[in-house]
Amino acid sequence: MAGGRNAAAAARGPGIVTISYAGYNRAWAAWIAGRLERHGQQVSLQRWDGNPGDDITRMLRDLLLAEGRVLIVLSEWYFRLGPRTNEEWNTALREVVPPNSDRFAAVSVTPAALPSAVASLGAADLWGLGSAEAERRLLGRLGITPARSSSADTLGGTAGPRFPLEQPAVWGGVPRRNTRFTGREQLLGDLHNQLSQAEPGAGVATLHGLSGVGKTHIATEYVYRFGPEYDAVWWVRASERGTLREKLAGLAPALGLVTGREYGERLRAVRDALRRGDPYFRWLVVLDGADQPEDVHDLVPTGPGHVLITSQNREWAEHNSALIEVPVYSRMESVAFVRRRAPRLDDADADKLADALGDLALALDQNAGALNDSSMPVDDYIELLRHGADVESGLKVAADFQMTYYTAFSILLNRLREDRPEAVDLLRLCVFFAPGPIPVRLLRDLPIRDLPEQLTGLMDDPLLWNAAISKLAQWAVVQSDPPESEDDEATGASEILQMHRLVYQAVRADMPAAEQNTYSQVVRKILAAADPGRPTDTRLWPRYAEIVPHLESSGALRSTNPDIQLTVVNCLNYLYLSGEYRAGLRVAAAAAEEWSRFMEPGHSRLWDLVHNRSNMMRAMGDFAATEAYDRDAFERLRADRGDQDLLTLRAANGLAADLRNLGRYDEGLEMARFVQDGYTRLVGEQAPLTLVAKNNTAVTYRLLGRYQDALDLDGQNLEIRRELLRARNISTLSSENSFAHDLRLLGRYDEATSVQERNAEIHRTVLGADNPQTLRAEHNLAQCYYRGGDRQRAAALMGRLLERCERVLGGTDPQTLRVAVTYSSFEREHGDLDRARDLSEFVLAQYRGQLGDKHPFSAGALGNHGLVLRAAGERQQSQIAVEDALAAMTRAVGADHPWTLGCALNASGARNFSGDPESAAALSRDTAELAAAQLGPHHPLTLSCRIALATDLRNLRKRQEADKIEEEALAALAGTLGAQHPHTVAARSRTRPYWDFEPFSS
Structure with a gap:
């Protein structure tokens, strides 16, 4: 059947041929296309290209989407896609070609060995033939009878592109083709379009870029790939005017020009012949290494042909040349x-x-x-x-470029030093920033008094500064991104400099040690001057984002200057608050290694590093390590400084967080109160440190199930922070998120949603969508929607949120796991049960591996997994899981904790389903009573427990008591959640309630 469809497709377009070729063989493809078009065929060229991960079988099948025949131009280059092994190619060819043999044809244009399955294509061999015989074989392979035509169109005629094995009539100085040439397909295509579409006399293009970027090899590949389109190709080394004149004059004999012996006379004749296009209209002259346009621009030929220049100097743009930037490789x-x-x-x-x-x-x-x-x-x-x-x-140098890139850069630096020494001074300053963007504003903001003498004039004179920048950009040493506005242009505020990392190495290697120290000190002062001093202010985070990349390159991490050390600490605070935990750990570890060499043990700056490293490690979920780390710090500081000390309290605050994360909530509460009391005495009730301590106490209350206590404390904190700080401050936003969380846990879903919608929106605006605190706020909002009954919005938010957490934080980050827990529960009820099970199993394994079986998060995840098993019909395994979860949660947090009550609700259901109504009813009654005492009689969990109790009593034929309890619970649900809330609707339909565990942020 497939063969019939292919035959039909071929029949619809017998005169259509798609030529598939590797970019390296474009000359062959162009010649073949010209020959076929002369014989009435409609031809389409398709370059064979793709990424390493592309499926070559699929790519071969995609060729068949074209109408008519597919002609493959075979060479070793066609099979370099990937790279792939011959066996991979053989497998693909065997699968695709034989069933579609009527659609495929091929010609071979190489003497090299190709994958064995190429035999299935029945290729006509064109290598080593003359043009007439090659054309005859090409037509024969496609079954085309040569059309009768004029003598100009006989086989092997000269109309159209030149036969690739025949050089242009004039060919001189062209380097050997680079057999390892890679990529650059888009650039070569752009270059060809630029030249071929230029008006006569304007076909001049310059390949511009850093030394070593590959300009000469691109020009060489252009000559071989597009050379058949020209009748004369002449390559000239153009670094010196005298050499250029002599080499251009050498074209006279090749063009058959009769001149005198003086090369000046020959040069004039050559330029005149090229201008007139006589004897050759289609010509290409390559000026390689023309780095001094002011010396040689008047020698550039004009006329109907094309000129291709390679240069490090972008000044060719001022001499009527199209400038084509050559970037580094992708x-x-x-x-x-x-x-x-x-x-x-x-x-x-x-x-x-x-x-x-x-x-x-x-x-x-x-x-x-x-x-x-x-x-x-x-x-x-x-x-x-x-x-x-x-x-x-x-290093291995090539025959056509017999110097290392170190030497090439040294030559460039010497040229700059002779031409404009202040440009080298600026370059030396720049190399003590990190490779990548360097905001010019940082350089210009440092007071002149803090600059060494050799930089004072440069920084104080805008004309000299701009001249230095222009010279470095002109020679492709730096890239200068222009200011974004006219105001910025006047001040240089948003100008950005960038340079390649190997330029950094070359410039540093060229500097004496004393000068390296001088320039690095300047950059460190620049960074310290740029530090706004308030890492908690999100409006200033862009400033810190500018500073952080340059800490190591400038030597700031090794500095003994207190101001620069403070900048490092502020940057660490910014990295933690912005969620850049891994980067923060790297900076803190490097600073600790350096500072410990010259600071006494117990120095306050070393404790700053301990504090910041602990925060980063804790945020990434390494709780056992941070507990040991922080306990050691707390005990040592307490012994040295006593309880009433800010450093001691800060260490205690970190230890309290570790205890919470390890599930040791009672110990955590004791430590949190110790910190709160200490800060209150030392800095006052409303000081920022005290407010942080109160926040952490409220977090512990929440983890202990004391939701009203948490709400009271979070509410106080929120009011104070709104008054003392702005409403969009990161700490205020955190308090507001906590306040909404407490409202939700207390069953006040509408209030919680109202607060949290605004909170999440401001988080996105102020901190950005991918900040960890924003992700926590959006997770809270998704839960508000879900608990409030808006399942559609909850579903849309949760799915996107999990993907973002995985992308930004990683699959095993604590926040990612929290989102995965709640998304699994949602999918179990309203989505994909298989997806729910995969997530549930993954999270359970992660919690057990990271926290151990005894942790309440592991118990809660086990209980959730039991519900997934029940939904999958695995009743026995489900009951085992929920009973084990109840036992583990009871041991972890006590019998009256809301988490334990939720596990008990699920266990009573499992007992009911397994045919043990007495035990189910007894557990339901105890759970309902404990829930009422702990959470209040109208809390959603309490009411769910009472609905479950009514179900169990009804199974025991205690209908009167069951109906009374059910009626009261339904009335309470309708009154608190609304008559149409999913919980109320489910209870009314006598669907047994369940409870989903939700792990809280610690």
């Missing part, structure tokens, strides 16, 4: 190139090397060549690079 291109240069490396190693070298083509080529010739592990080699080891002697 990471995919880097990996593919390294794998070809060093076959012993796998994708992961190639990626590491590319990252270390900033994807710079020349550096990749030379370092991959060195690695391929050695047995050194890639990780060891990269460590040598990062620590500035001398690897230059082992």
Whole structure:
């Protein structure tokens, strides 16, 4: 049947041919297309391209979506997609080609060995033939009878693109083709379009970019790929005017021009012949390495042909040349190139090397060549690079560029030093910032008095500053992103400088140690001056985001200056509050290693690092480690400084958080009260530190099931913070979120939703959608919707929220697990049971692994999983799970904790379903009484317990008592939640209630 459809498709378009080719073989594809069009065929060119992860079987099948025949131009380049093994290609070809043999055809344009299954394509071999014989074989393979036409159109005629094995009539100086050339397909296409679409006399394009980025190799590939479109191709080394004049004059004999012996006369004749397009209208001249446009721009040929220039100097844009920026490789291109240069490396190693070298083509080529010739592990080699080891002697240089990238950068720096020394001064300052964006504002804000003499003039003179920036940008040493507005342009406020990381290494290596120290001190002062001093103010976070990347490169982490140390601590606070925990841990660990070398044990700054590292570790879920860490700090500080000390209380506050996270809530409450009382005595009732301590006490109340106590304390805190701080302050928003959480836990769903909708919206505006505190606020909002009965909005929010938590925080982060718990419960009731089970099993395993079987979160997750098993029809396993959860939760938090009461509600249902109504009723009665005492008679959990009790009593034929209890509970549900709330509707329909465990943030 499939073969019939294919045949029908071919019949609909017998004169349509799609040519599939690798970019490397474009010349062949163009020639084939020209030949086929001369014989009445409709031709479409399709470059064979894709990413390493693409399915080649699917890609081959996609070729069949085109009408008519598919002609594949075979060469070794066609099979370099990936890279893939021959066996992978053989499997794909065997699967796709034989069933569609009437649709596929092929020609081979290489002498190289190809995958064996290529035989299924029955390729016509065109390699090593003349144009006439190649055309005859091409037509024969496609079953095309040559059309009778004029002599100009006989087989092998010259109309259309040139036969690829025939060089243009004039060909000189062109380098050998790079057989490891990789990627750059879009850039080559853009370059071809730029030149081919230019008006006569305007076909000039310049490939511009940093030394070593691959400009010459791109130009070479362009010549070989598009050379058949030209009748004359002439390549000139253009670094010096004299050389350029001589090499251009050397084109005269090749063009058949009769001139005198003087090369000036020959040069004039060549330029005149190119301008007139006589004897060749289609010509290409390549000026390679033309880095001094002011010296040679008048020698650039004009006429109907094209000029391609390669240069580090962007000033060619001022001389009627289209400027085409050559970026570093994309990471995919880097990996593919390294794998070809060093076959012993796998994708992961190639990626590491590319990252270390900033994807710079020349550096990749030379370092991959060195690695391929050695047995050194890639990780060891990269460590040598990062620590500035001398690897230059082992680099593999190519025959066409016989210098290392170190040497190339040194030459560039010497040129800059001679031309504009202040540009080198600016460059030296920049290399003590981190690779990546450098906000110019940071440089310009430092007072002149704090600058060394060699930088004073540069910073104080806008003209000199702009000239230095322009010179560095002109030579592609830096990229300068322009200001965003006219106001910024006047001050340089939003201008950004960037440079490649290998430029950093070259400039630093060129600096004496004394100068390195001078310039790094300046950058450290710049960072300290840029510190706004308030990391809790979210409006200032963009400023900290500018500072943090440069702490290590500037040497700030090694500084003995107290002001700079304070900046480091403020940056750590910002990283914690903004949710950048891993980055914060790296900075804190590096600072601790440096500061411990020159600070006495017990120095307050070292305790700052302990505090910040503990916060980061706790946020990432490493609770056992932080408990040991914080307990040691607390005990040592208490022994040295006593109870009434701010550092001691701060350590105690961290320890209280650890105890809460470990499920030791009573101990946590005792420690939280100790901290709250201590701060109240030392700094006052309404001081920020005291308010933080009160917040943590309220958190502990919530975990203990004392929801009203938590609400009272959170309400007080919220009022004070709204009065003392702005309403959009991060601490105020946190208190408001806690307040809404307490309302929800008390069953006041409408009030909670009203507060939390506004809170979540402001969180998104102030902190951003992906901040961990925003994610907590949105999780609370999703639960408000769910508990309040708005399942549609709850579903939409929960699914997106889990995806974002996994992306931002990781799959095992505490917040991600909390969202997964509640989303699993929602999916169990209203969505995909398989999804619910997968999430439930994952979370249960994570809690048991991270916290142990005795932790209340593990018990609660087990109870939830029991409900999933019941929904899946596994009644026996479900009962075991919910009974075990009840026992574990009772041991963990006591019999009257709301979590235990919820587990008991589920266990009574399991007993009822298993045929044990007496035990179910007894448990339901005890649970309802405890719930009323703990939560109040009208709390949703209390009412659910009473509805369950009515069901159990009815099963025992105690209908009168059951009806009375049910009637009272239904009236209370309607009065508190509303007659149409899902809980009320379910109770009215006598659907047995259940309870879902929700882990709280600690």
